[in-house]
Amino acid sequence: xxxxxxxxRFAALLRSLKNRSGLSYEALAKKTGTAxxxxxRYCRGTSVPQDYGSVHRFATACGATPDELRTxxxxxxLADAARTEPGTATEAEADTxxxxxxxxxxxxxxxxxxxAEPGAVAPGAVAPGAVxxxxxxVRPIRPVRQSRFRLDQFRQGRFRGVVIGAVVLTLGVSAWAxxxxxxxxxxxxxxxxxxxxxxxLLFSAACQPVVAMGQHDACVGEVxxxxxxxxxxxxxxxxxxxxxxxxVTAFQVFTGLQPNGVxxxxxxxxxxxxxxRMTVWPPAKVRQHIRAVFTDAPxxxxxxxxxxxxxxxxxxxxxxxxxxxxxxxxxSDLRLRELGGTPRQALDPEWNIRAAQxxxxxxxxxxxxxxxxxxxxxxxxxxxxx
Numbered sequence: 088x089x090x091x092x093x094x095x096r097f098a099a100l101l102r103s104l105k106n107r108s109g110l111s112y113e114a115l116a117k118k119t120g121t122a123x124x125x126x127x128r129y130c131r132g133t134s135v136p137q138d139y140g141s142v143h144r145f146a147t148a149c150g151a152t153p154d155e156l157r158t159x160x161x162x163x164x165l166a167d168a169a170r171t172e173p174g175t176a177t178e179a180e181a182d183t184x185x186x187x188x189x190x191x192x193x194x195x196x197x198x199x200x201x202x203a204e205p206g207a208v209a210p211g212a213v214a215p216g217a218v219x220x221x222x223x224x225v226r227p228i229r230p231v232r233q234s235r236f237r238l239d240q241f242r243q244g245r246f247r248g249v250v251i252g253a254v255v256l257t258l259g260v261s262a263w264a265x266x267x268x269x270x271x272x273x274x275x276x277x278x279x280x281x282x283x284x285x286x287x288l289l290f291s292a293a294c295q296p297v298v299a300m301g302q303h304d305a306c307v308g309e310v311x312x313x314x315x316x317x318x319x320x321x322x323x324x325x326x327x328x329x330x331x332x333x334x335v336t337a338f339q340v341f342t343g344l345q346p347n348g349v350x351x352x353x354x355x356x357x358x359x360x361x362x363x364r365m366t367v368w369p370p371a372k373v374r375q376h377i378r379a380v381f382t383d384a385p386x387x388x389x390x391x392x393x394x395x396x397x398x399x400x401x402x403x404x405x406x407x408x409x410x411x412x413x414x415x416x417x418x419s420d421l422r423l424r425e426l427g428g429t430p431r432q433a434l435d436p437e438w439n440i441r442a443a444q445x446x447x448x449x450x451x452x453x454x455x456x457x458x459x460x461x462x463x464x465x466x467x468x469x470x471x472x473x
Contacts, residue, residue, distance in 0.1 A: 097166035098132030104149035118148040147461045164329045289355040298350040302327045313358040318366035337401040340430045367400040387463040394459035400436040416443035
């Protein structure tokens with residue numbers, strides 16, 4: 088079964104897209120470049136991809152709409168965060184053998200059997216060819232049930248250790264966030280950081296030292312309200328999800344802070360005192376400027392930007408390996424260094440569009456954005472001969 092509710096909801100979205108598309112896992116594997124067995128695990132909720140790129144390729148291959156892509160990205164971020172919680176990844180991995188066998192027997196009728204992977208035979212099962220045909224259907228069942236029983240006993244026996252580990256990890260993460268978003272000199276509750284009585288909710292006892300991804304409370308709502316007051320396009324719903332993470336990270340870039348996406352003391356103070364404005368170009372202006380720069384492939388360039396960032400100049404996509412993609416054309420950290428740019432420049436739509444055009448001009452194609460090939464299908468992506 089799925090390791091947690093977040094993973095289950097994420098898997099349900101993938102299954103819905105897959106079933107609606109009518110494509111088999113084999114067909115999707117060819118379109119996405121991801122093994123069919125891996126896609127099957129994603130859809131069953133027994134595995135969460137480490138980067139969003141594979142999710143995006145799967146969704147676009149299934150014909151997902153922009154709204155569905157936004158929802159899917161949000162749910163992937165929550166599932167990925169839950170996957171890294173203490174005990175979750177280990178239990179999910181431990182369940183893999185049990186779930187794979189049960190799925191092949193009790194499938195929902197819309198999924199084809201997957202070929203067994205090397206080493207996937209449960210403990211005690213007899214390899215094919217070593218028994219008589221009549222015994223093949225019966226003998227693998229007993230090891231699976233015994234394995235599940237032993238696994239449950241093992242989980243119950245280590246419950247206390249998992250709880251202790253969760254507490255230790257939580258304290259460690261909080262300490263890291265405080266050290267990466269805290270002033271070098273003392274910032275107490277005086278004029279620098281504020282106090283519980285100066286009207287600054289984020290510095291009151293009602294809020295945690297660090298406001299971060301996954302929280303849902305009035306403190307998150309205060310962060311969103313302050314960002315919105317600075318011109319940011321953000322929903323004030325008190326839910327610290329992917330949209331809030333992107334806006335917090337962009338604000339930190341604009342104010343010269345470490346862009347870690349968490350709201351500690353320094354970021355809190357900046358939210359109350361900074362004069363930074365986060366207004367951006369509207370989609371119509373973005374399209375117009377892209378067409379003016381990509382004169383040889385205007386339609387394809389607009390389609391690429393829409394696929395990558397939904398034409399949002401402040402779109403920031405964090406990857407689980409610590410890197411990020413920035414701005415309209417989602418320029419990666421690696422490409423940003425090659426172009427001699429900075430995150431601040433990448434969030435400037437003018438600079439981002441020009442940088443993307445420089446990347447395109449190297450081979451006069453959009454090879455830097457392979458995940459959006461479907462978005463430009465039918466558009467002219469090759470410049471006319473000169």
